[in-house]
Amino acid sequence: MNPIKKRMLINRIILILSSLSALIGISFLFWILSVLIMNGVDAINWNIFTFEGAPPGYEESGLKHALIGQLIIVGVATLIGVPLGILGGTYLSEYGQKSKMAYIIRDISDIMMSAPSIVIGSFVYAIIVIPMGHFSGWAGVIALTIIMIPIILRTTDDMLQLVPSTLREAAFALGAPKYKVITSVVYRGAKVGVLTGILLGIARVAGETAPLLFTSFNDNFLNTDLNEPMASLTVTMYNYATSPYDDWQSLGWAAAFILSMFILGLNIVGRLLIMKRKGR
Amino acid sequence: MATIVDITDEKALEVKNFEFTYNGAQEPSLKNITMPIAKRSITALIGPSGCGKTTLLRSFNRMHDLYAGNRYSGSIEFEGRNILDAKEDLIKLRTNIGMIFQKPTAFPMSIFDNVAYGLRLQGIKNRSELNDRVEKALQDAAIWKEVSSRLKNDANGLSGGQQQRLCIARAIAVEPEVLLFDEPTSALDPISTQGIEKLVIELKERVSIIIVTHNMQQAARVSDYTGFMYMGELIELGVTEELFVTPKERLTEEYITGKFG
Amino acid sequence: MKTNILDKIFENSTRLIAFSILLIVAWIFTVLFQNSLDSMQGFGIDFITGTKWAPNLEKFGALPAIMGSVISTFLAMILAIPLAIGVAIFLSEIAPEKLKSPVGVSIELLAAIPSVIYGMWGLFYFVPIIRDIFGGLGIGMLTAGIVLAIMILPFMAAVTRDAMNTTPDILKESAYALGGTQWDVIKDIVIPYAKAGIIGSMILALGRAIGETMAVTFVMGNVHKISTDITAPATSIPVTLANEFTEADTDLYFSSLFELAFILLIISFSIISISKFYFLRKSRRA
Numbered sequence: 001m002n003p004i005k006k007r008m009l010i011n012r013i014i015l016i017l018s019s020l021s022a023l024i025g026i027s028f029l030f031w032i033l034s035v036l037i038m039n040g041v042d043a044i045n046w047n048i049f050t051f052e053g054a055p056p057g058y059e060e061s062g063l064k065h066a067l068i069g070q071l072i073i074v075g076v077a078t079l080i081g082v083p084l085g086i087l088g089g090t091y092l093s094e095y096g097q098k099s100k101m102a103y104i105i106r107d108i109s110d111i112m113m114s115a116p117s118i119v120i121g122s123f124v125y126a127i128i129v130i131p132m133g134h135f136s137g138w139a140g141v142i143a144l145t146i147i148m149i150p151i152i153l154r155t156t157d158d159m160l161q162l163v164p165s166t167l168r169e170a171a172f173a174l175g176a177p178k179y180k181v182i183t184s185v186v187y188r189g190a191k192v193g194v195l196t197g198i199l200l201g202i203a204r205v206a207g208e209t210a211p212l213l214f215t216s217f218n219d220n221f222l223n224t225d226l227n228e229p230m231a232s233l234t235v236t237m238y239n240y241a242t243s244p245y246d247d248w249q250s251l252g253w254a255a256a257f258i259l260s261m262f263i264l265g266l267n268i269v270g271r272l273l274i275m276k277r278k279g280r
Numbered sequence: 281m282a283t284i285v286d287i288t289d290e291k292a293l294e295v296k297n298f299e300f301t302y303n304g305a306q307e308p309s310l311k312n313i314t315m316p317i318a319k320r321s322i323t324a325l326i327g328p329s330g331c332g333k334t335t336l337l338r339s340f341n342r343m344h345d346l347y348a349g350n351r352y353s354g355s356i357e358f359e360g361r362n363i364l365d366a367k368e369d370l371i372k373l374r375t376n377i378g379m380i381f382q383k384p385t386a387f388p389m390s391i392f393d394n395v396a397y398g399l400r401l402q403g404i405k406n407r408s409e410l411n412d413r414v415e416k417a418l419q420d421a422a423i424w425k426e427v428s429s430r431l432k433n434d435a436n437g438l439s440g441g442q443q444q445r446l447c448i449a450r451a452i453a454v455e456p457e458v459l460l461f462d463e464p465t466s467a468l469d470p471i472s473t474q475g476i477e478k479l480v481i482e483l484k485e486r487v488s489i490i491i492v493t494h495n496m497q498q499a500a501r502v503s504d505y506t507g508f509m510y511m512g513e514l515i516e517l518g519v520t521e522e523l524f525v526t527p528k529e530r531l532t533e534e535y536i537t538g539k540f541g
Numbered sequence: 542m543k544t545n546i547l548d549k550i551f552e553n554s555t556r557l558i559a560f561s562i563l564l565i566v567a568w569i570f571t572v573l574f575q576n577s578l579d580s581m582q583g584f585g586i587d588f589i590t591g592t593k594w595a596p597n598l599e600k601f602g603a604l605p606a607i608m609g610s611v612i613s614t615f616l617a618m619i620l621a622i623p624l625a626i627g628v629a630i631f632l633s634e635i636a637p638e639k640l641k642s643p644v645g646v647s648i649e650l651l652a653a654i655p656s657v658i659y660g661m662w663g664l665f666y667f668v669p670i671i672r673d674i675f676g677g678l679g680i681g682m683l684t685a686g687i688v689l690a691i692m693i694l695p696f697m698a699a700v701t702r703d704a705m706n707t708t709p710d711i712l713k714e715s716a717y718a719l720g721g722t723q724w725d726v727i728k729d730i731v732i733p734y735a736k737a738g739i740i741g742s743m744i745l746a747l748g749r750a751i752g753e754t755m756a757v758t759f760v761m762g763n764v765h766k767i768s769t770d771i772t773a774p775a776t777s778i779p780v781t782l783a784n785e786f787t788e789a790d791t792d793l794y795f796s797s798l799f800e801l802a803f804i805l806l807i808i809s810f811s812i813i814s815i816s817k818f819y820f821l822r823k824s825r826r827a
Contacts, residue, residue, distance in 0.1 A: 003403020004371055004720075011722035015635055021627025022636075025698065026644065028691050029651045032662045084558050091555035105559050107817065108566055114745060114813045115806065116752025118779050122802035123569045125786060126576050146565060153562065177544040179551035207655025210754035210779065214786040234657055234755075241661045242759065249665075256658050267653045271646070341718060348637055375720035385715035388733040397729065398719040447715070454719065 040257020043250040053220035056245035065222040069231035077144035085152025093160035109150035121211035137226035140216025144205045155197025163189035196270045203266035209234035283528040285518045292488035293317040294357040303349025322489040324503035328541040331509040341377045378451035379460040384443030386435035398454040421449035441472025461491040573803040579796035594765035601797035605765040609777035616686025629701035652695035660759035663688035675772040682771040685757040692756040697746040704738030741820030748812035754779035778805045
C-alpha cells in the first residue's frame, strides 16, 4: 500500500476509535444523568418538603430534616469560609504577591483542594467530636469550612491578580491607603470573578458526603441545634439508598435529584457570570 | 479593473476569478482575484493589514480547509488541475506546496526529526536516505554548519532565526514545487532577517516562491514580481522594480508613497 | 496616622489567615499522627503488612484495605485513561465546532456532580449488571474500579483536553502544511507538546481517585479480605474509614482507623504533589 494511503487509513481508524470512545464516555455519563432525573422526578412530591424522616413504610415521611440540616451546615460553612478565604486570597494577591511564602501557600492550598475529604473528616472527628463526646452539626460545619477555604482563597487570589495594576496605581495616586485601594477598587474590579469562585466553592462542598459521615452524622428528625448531630442531604441519601426499603430508596433518589440540580444550577450560574464578563 | 503584468514565462500557479469567504461571513474576504504566479521566481504580496494577502496565501495550500465552513470559488490551477476541486488530495497538495509561518514553528522533537518529519510522512524509512536528505536540506537552508554537531538536540533550543531556517529546511526537504512564506521575518531581529532574505533568493533556483510581507522594502529587496492588494482585491501585479518606481494604479502609488497603510 | 494603623491591621489579618492554611495542614498531619500512635506502637510495620482485620480480637492489619485502594484505583485508571484521551482528542481536535462547546460543557458539568451520586448509580444500576455477568453479589473491586473510572472520567477528560488545547494552532498548521493527517498532527505534535500537562492531569486524577470515598463505598462491600477474584467483595482505605468510624468502640480500633487516614493522607498528598510540582509546573513553563 502506498504510504500516503496507509496514513490516511490509519487516520480514519483512529478518528473513528476516538469518536467512539467519546461516544462511550458521554453515553455513560448521560445514562447516569437520565437515571438521576427519572428516579428523581418520580420520587419528588410535596411531602418531601413538609415531612421529616419516618420509619420505613410510613406514608408521611419526607426530607425536610435533611434539607434544612443541609442548608444550615453548608450555609454556616459558607459564612465562615468565604470571608476567611477572601481575606487569605487578598494577602496572596496584594501583599504576598511573588514572594516565596505566597507560592508555598498557593501550592499547599492547591494540594488541599484535591486531598481526600474523608481525611478531613477524620481530623475533625479527632479535634471536635472526641472532645465534645458526641457528633454535632458544628463538626460538619468545620469539616466543610476546611474544604472550602483553599478553594475560595485560590480563586480570590487569581481573580484579584486579573485586576489591572494601573487601576491600583490610579487609586494610590489619589492618596488612598492600601486597605482602601483593596477594599474599594480591587474588590470592585474582581467582583464577578470572586462571586463565581464563591458559587463554585459552595457547589463543591454541598456535594461532600464523606467528611460529614462521622462529624455531623445524621438525625432522622428535624434538628436546628448545631451542638447536636444534624441531618444532611448527602448522608441521608447514603443511608436511605443503602437501606433495603423501597420507600427509603425512593427518598434517597429524591435527595440525589434535588442536590444535583442545586449543584448543577450553581455551576451554570457561575459559568454564565464568567461568560458575561468575558463578553464585555 | 486590476492591472496585471503579462508573464510570458512558465507559470507555477494561475489564479482565476478566485473568491474566498470565511465561515459565517456574508461578504467574501477575497474578491475576483486573477493572477499568474511565475515559475522559479519570487512573487511578493503587499498591502495594508486586513487586505487579504495572508488569506490568499493560505488558499494555495488550502489551509482554510482545517476550519469548517470556509468557502472558495473560481479556480487555482497547479500542474494542470484546479486545486480547489473537491477531489483534490490535500495531503499530496501540501507536500507539493510548502509553507513557512510568521513565527518559527519548531516541533517538539529533535533537530533531525524536525527536518525528517515530512520525509517520514512520505514513507521514507531508509536511514541513510533520511540522513542524506536531512543533511542536504539543512545545507540548502544554510544552517548545517550550526547544527551538524547537535542534530539530536531539542529544536526548541535554537535561536529564533535558526528555528526559522530549520523550518525552511523542513519545508524544502520534501522538495516542494512551491513555497509559501507568510511574513517569515516578522518575529526576527534584523540580522536574522537578512539571513532569511538571502536564503529566499537562493531558493528560487529550485522552487517558486510566494511571500507575504508587511514590509515594502523587503518586497523590493527579494521579489521579482509584486502584487498589491487592497480590501480583498488584487489592485496591481507588476515586475517589482516597475511597480515600486512607476506604479500604474493610483491606489498602489498612494500605498507605496506612504499616504495610507 | 489612623489610616496607617488600619492599614497595618488589614494587612496583618489577611496575612494571619493566609498563613493559617499552612497551620491547618500541619495540624491535620500532627493530629492524625498522634492519634495513630497507639496503633503504630502496637503493630509497627505489621499494620501495613498484616492481612487480618479483626476488631473483636483487637487485631488490625491494613493490607487488604491498602491493596483494595491500590487495585481499585489501578483498575479505574486503566479503564479511564484511554477513554479520557479519546474524549479529549475528540473535543480538542476532531469534533466539529458546533459540538465542541456543548459536549465540552456537559463533560465539565458532569465532573461537578457529587461522587455520592455516582456511587448510588453504581449500586442500583451497575451492580446488577456485574452480578448477571460474573455471578456472586456484584459488589467488589471490579465494580468499584468501573464506577470510579466513570466518576473520574469527566475530570480527566476535561483537564486532558485543556492540556491539549495549549498546543499553538500555528504549530499544528505547520504539520498540516507538510502533509500530515489529523492523527499525524495529534501523535507527533499535540501529544508531545502537551505531554507534561497530560501526564500531570492523569496523575492528579489518580490522586483524587485514590482518596475517593463515596463513589466506591456503595459498591465495594467493606470485606477485609485479599482475594484473587476481583469480583468478590473487598475494601479500601476510604471505604473502611466511611464504614467503621461510627462503629469503632476501643481506643486501639480508633487509633488503627486514624493510622489508615494518615496513610491515605500521605499517599494522596505525595501523588498530588508530584503531579502539581513536577508535571503541571513543567507544562506551565513550556
